[in-house]
Amino acid sequence: MSVVEQKSASTGSVIDRTNLEASGLAYRFTWQRLRESLIQMLLFLCALLSVLTTLAIIFVLVSEAIFGIPPEKAFFQEISLSQFFLETRWAPQYSPPVFGIWPLICGTFLITIIAAIIGLPTGLLAAVYLAEYASPRVRSIAKPILELLAGVPTVVYGYFGLRIVTPYLIRPVLKPAEFFGVDWLWSIPVDGFNALSGGIVVGLMIIPTVCSLSEDVLRAVPRTLREAGYALGSTKFDVCVRVVIPSALSGIIAAFLLAISRAVGETMAVTIAAGQKPTLTLNPLSQIETMTAYVVNVMSGDTPVGTIEYKSLYAVALVLFLTTLTMNLISQLVLARYREVYQ
Amino acid sequence: MNFFYGSHQALFDINLKIPERAVTALIGPSGCGKSTYLRALNRMNDIIEGTRHTGDVLLDSQDIYAPRIDVVALRKRVGMVFQKSTPFPKSIFENVAYGMRIAGIRNRSFVQETVERCLQQAALWNEVKDRLKDSAMALSGGQQQRLCIARALATNPEVLLMDEPASALDPASTARIEDLIIELKQNYTIVIVTHNMQQAARISEWTAFFCQGRLVEVGLTKQLFFKPREKETEDYITGRFG
């Protein structure tokens, strides 16, 4: 038995409150309802866990690096900020130890630059190929293979850098005299561990990141823009370089930032291939140590808890975290704005 | 009642009494708010962010927007069929049984019987009785739409809301759905949105004409089609605009 009717608010309405229960529509307590809200609570907690993770990371880093929980002293309560940022030596084994972050930053920078030089253009060009030139069939083959490149574990890249890239790529090119055993060729000194091999493998590693993100943003450029380009007598090259890439520029920059942030945070490959010696140098052929490699180096050596060297881990990790966080944030914001433009 | 999408007002002072056990057709140009109004009747608009309404909708003289109303129970009593058929990616049987499953009915023979009865009511039983276990996605568009009607019937609603249920279908399927609606009105109160004036004329007793978010005219279908009171209605019916 039902009647549906409406009354406009202006005419006023007669609401029969007593009828509410009888109608069967009343909001009653049921187990189902309780379950519903419990589930929602639970799911909310799941979502909140990610915030907790971030807070935990910050807490852990800050409590060992900046403000110790008494009676423990944190790193920066024992080592001055000025030493950390002004000293040019990173020498935990010195007595007294000296902690100047620059050699580690320099190592990280060197790796990142080399990786960017190799990974960013290659990734972008591959993205252009996939988005503009490749047929859907080719794309459906090439994309998963590139994704596999991203799935290769970083220890493997480390091995590749140390055992293949350095002896069979860098050495023959830079030290052909030694490699081929003829002394009239040049011979540039190359360390066994060197930043170049680390940078190269990290560069390879970020190609898929750049490629897949850039491809997404390139494909988000409306077809109409491309057509407008063609209609003006553009070649495909003109359309790619003068229309599509500029239109997708902010998205591409975001992809680049994300990839660079990955290079900064990359650990095993550089630990294995680039060495573990903090050096303030821009020579890519020398042995260096990145921030990440320092952390691994110390942690695999089982530095005892509570020592200053142990706390230095957290200080380095904090710098690392803040660096990548800044880049990720910028990249996220740029991407969000980019999506707004074309959606 | 008034209805707003954010700051955009989609319905203005609609005041409409829907008669029991009869078919009421809502007609009007595109974007005039027919769907919005229909969805207000079972509070499907609640799902959309930022919507807002003023005024009441009464079902059995009970305001369905009253604070203590259980939306889930309301939707069970007020079924709905959409323009695009929306079969669940499950078997035909499970599609119809879904309403009972979520109501927690475990009695297998009861479920079996209800499914059969509803499919029969929806004039689909003969076509699918041998393949109840097949995926509903494999049915044709018209069959899918009838399945959706059967599925709505299985929850035993009192009111059935239909938003252009036949607009995506071929003429043969449309005819079957129309027959079905005429059949169903014995037992259900039906509100149907349609773009097709002939259809409205064929199946409904009452017709309401909407324009730009306002209810322009409502009346017996025959009357409204042959002697519209408003100029706008006449223009629309004779095809002079829209």
Place this chain on the structure above:
Amino acid sequence: MNFFYGSHQALFDINLKIPERAVTALIGPSGCGKSTYLRALNRMNDIIEGTRHTGDVLLDSQDIYAPRIDVVALRKRVGMVFQKSTPFPKSIFENVAYGMRIAGIRNRSFVQETVERCLQQAALWNEVKDRLKDSAMALSGGQQQRLCIARALATNPEVLLMDEPASALDPASTARIEDLIIELKQNYTIVIVTHNMQQAARISEWTAFFCQGRLVEVGLTKQLFFKPREKETEDYITGRFG
């Protein structure tokens, strides 16, 4: 000529002669293949995967689908303006200069002059002359569309194809674009697709009526609108279908 999207044939035996330095309007119901035909004239359809054609399109008695034709050079000679304005996300100046940039013209004063001339031709110069360095995305819809026309003019084409250039615009902008077209026909051969019969009547000398992928009728605009030869054309023009 015939045209296919994959296995779907969109154009059937179109045989149309487009007169020089005049406006030819293409009209017809939605989906009848007007855009497809227009895009066939500068081979824009080549971009879409799986398209195919039979027959020829002659430009100055040269088949533009002949094997040795350079599509890029063709498109430079046959400019095109789209329904949705498509300014590049660059400055206003760079938008107009685009055609010259890709042609490799380095002469700065020439570029400057051409940009100014084209913007003037497109009746946009006065509005934007002080902000040539601003992003083109910041212009209004009507301005953007005129910018697109200016951009097309800057490549110095012989033929200008326009696919519903004013359909997304307000009446005032539409009027400006129409004036512009009438102006331009002194120097260019223009083919324009439009849904708006009044517009076709106002600006074109010739009109071709398409229906379901076929060219139903073509003739002087006045003649076609007042004395259509075919029943279909008459029905369409008087609004009885479509």
Place this chain on the structure above:
Amino acid sequence: GKSVDKTIAVDGSSTVFPISMAVAEEFEGKFPDVKLTVAMSGTGGGFKKFIAEEIDVTGASRPITEKEAAECKAKGIDYVEFQVAIDGLTVVINPANTFAECMTVAELNKIWAADSKISKWSEVREGWPDEPIQLFGADTASGTFDYFTEVINGKAKSSRSDYTANSNDNILVQGVVDSKGALGYFGYAYYAENASKLKAVKISDGKNAVCVEPTPATIESGEYTPLSRPLFIYTTKAKLKRPEVAEFIKFLLSEKGDQLVEEVKYIKVPKSVKETMQQRLADALK
């Protein structure tokens, strides 16, 4: 029901690591229900864990320091020390290096001193080529570091800092193998295992100006000074109450243990010392 399988956690010196590893493997073959975890944190790192009672046995390439002993005492840890082998801390260079085959302690000190600025071989000795020198050495958690700095620089833990430091000697080996101008130091076993790719520097201490090459003979005889040193294993009386730990130490001090020490290229302890050790074990087990 049955209890969990028995585990012995061994950690500490990377110098002793090859011995612990070999002994562990053989021991597991003999006692399949006992499982060993063998890690290398360096002598200092090992003692920290030992004092924290995270591990059962720790290896050391230097004797326990007074500070560490005091900490043990404070925590009521009654440790027992066993000397298990003799090592000759080896200074190595790349085989391509044909000039620095013999160096004096003074020269080593010149290179490694805390304030050393030496970056070229030519700065070490007149006449050596003007080529960069790359340094590889133990890190601060290492007993090797303590020992080397004490003997060469005169003060434990006093060293220059700009060298590749690692508690894992294998990484140092790799570094020296790969760099032409390299100079590094680590336990003899690591040199002997990779003798084909490394060159051991002959050492002449200040007193008698003879160059002595580290070989089993020179190390055992003490001729190779000042870099010959004893290697130790530490455990506690309490841990020795566990039969598997006692068994393990027994095995280490047995004939088989000596065989293994020689197999991994260290020098076994003289008979007299061995007997003292066995006596010490017997006492501790009482």
Place this chain on the structure above:
Amino acid sequence: MIEESFDSELARRHRYGMIFEWVCWLATWGSVVILGVLIATMAWQAMGWLTPKFLVSMPRRNPADAGILPGIVGTFWLILLTAVLSVPLGVGAAIYLEEYSKPTLLTKFIQLNIANLAGVPSIVYGILGFTAFVRMFGLAKSEYLINLGIGSLQLTLPFGRTVISGALTLALLSLPVVIIASQEALRSVPPSLRHASLALGATKWQTIWHQVLPSALPGMMTGVILAMSRAIGETAPLVAIGAATYITFTPGRLNSVSEAFTRPDKLAQVPFDSFTTIPMQIYGWINEAKPEFQHVAAAAILVLLVILLISNGLAIFIRQHFQKKVRW
């Protein structure tokens, strides 16, 4: 002027276009070739070392006898536990964000936070895991021997360098990836499905459980498998929490598959036992100075790559079969 310039430049532009296309082609297929070279060199290095015996042996100091059994078993348990921990939490968070949350400032923040977490270097997670799970901030210290009737379970707090510490760390690490992938899968479920279910009087959760989740399942599975295969290869966080590189037993001391069923006490011990994984063993062997160990490392790398190829292949297969995503 424009005509002349256009015509004279046209050939050159076409040439540029060709070169550009060729360069793009090279960038793509060059990367693919590098992957091939990488796999080929590993295979070349591993030749003769990757034997069936290698798969079932314990690590040994003699390279010829070394094997990766503890690594394989450790990886298995670690990833199993990681998945058990991260998948429900990740999917739950995704459901909340996609289905329940309103676009408030808080949800926007959570969303941004998740995207950022996905970019936090894994070594930082390692430090978090080490501090929070291995050491428990140095606060707790106790040992329990729980009698299970059939045997006893040894449980220490903090967890130490055990499977559970590793799994908790990797779970936090893969959580953002799982969430993002699941959100995408949920987003691809058409809203009409939800509306249809709600219109039948289903509650929100019923709608999600009966309709949305099953439809989103293939997409989620793809994401989860990819996230887990990433976790399989993680090394840095495990180095940080101090997982062993050299160990001669499997977690829980399970000596055979059947023991998992006959010895529940050993099974229960698994999460609280020391472990190593294939990448950890690889790292250990790479650091070995003996040249033979390089071949052992390559053999282990090959095993790891095969495992990853299979799991990635599976994910791609699921994606291409179930998710007919339409892009404009």
